[in-house]
Amino acid sequence: MTVKSVKESGIINILEERYSGDTILLIATAVDNVPSVRCVDSFYYEGSFWIVTDLRCNYVKEIQNNKYAMISDAGHNRFWCEAKVTGHPLNAENKSIREVFLKVFHNWYKEVNNESLDSVCFVKATPYKGYLHKDKTGYNFNINKDTVNITKTTHHIDVKLEPFW
Numbered sequence: 001m002t003v004k005s006v007k008e009s010g011i012i013n014i015l016e017e018r019y020s021g022d023t024i025l026l027i028a029t030a031v032d033n034v035p036s037v038r039c040v041d042s043f044y045y046e047g048s049f050w051i052v053t054d055l056r057c058n059y060v061k062e063i064q065n066n067k068y069a070m071i072s073d074a075g076h077n078r079f080w081c082e083a084k085v086t087g088h089p090l091n092a093e094n095k096s097i098r099e100v101f102l103k104v105f106h107n108w109y110k111e112v113n114n115e116s117l118d119s120v121c122f123v124k125a126t127p128y129k130g131y132l133h134k135d136k137t138g139y140n141f142n143i144n145k146d147t148v149n150i151t152k153t154t155h156h157i158d159v160k161l162e163p164f165w
Helices: 011-019 058-065 092-104
Strands: 002-004 023-031 034-045 048-054 068-072 078-087 120-134 137-142 147-152
Touching: 011 023, 011 034, 011 120, 011 137, 023 058, 034 058, 034 092, 048 058, 048 078, 048 092, 058 078, 058 120, 068 120, 078 092, 092 120
Parallel strands: none
Antiparallel strands: 002 147, 023 034, 023 068, 034 048, 048 120, 068 078, 078 120, 120 137, 137 147
């Protein structure tokens, strides 16, 4: 095992490479120690995962009551995050990130999101620790402690399965 800083390890580059585009991910939240998981359309940008959604969604209400959430790509990659609602897309403080949403989700953003509704919002989920892998190497990281434990993986996680039909 090798221990490096977050910057030295290259994990930020891996996160950007893997998740900076339009990506379906899982977000897990909990109420009274009962977890709930759902799929969201997301992207990674400047250290956080971003989601456009609606204030009336259960997971948004759950984030408003408990900022801790987990993001996963449904594989072995998982990220413990602090999540928050950043407000309506047309709020002045969301102007620059809205431009990123329009670029990343250019094929469907305006068609799907009715910004005339007051309930449309952005959610920002910022990882503080997690695990990801690339090229038979596992990266177990803690951003708050600025440490990344790097190990070689010898099991199936890098195998890309093809459908048999």
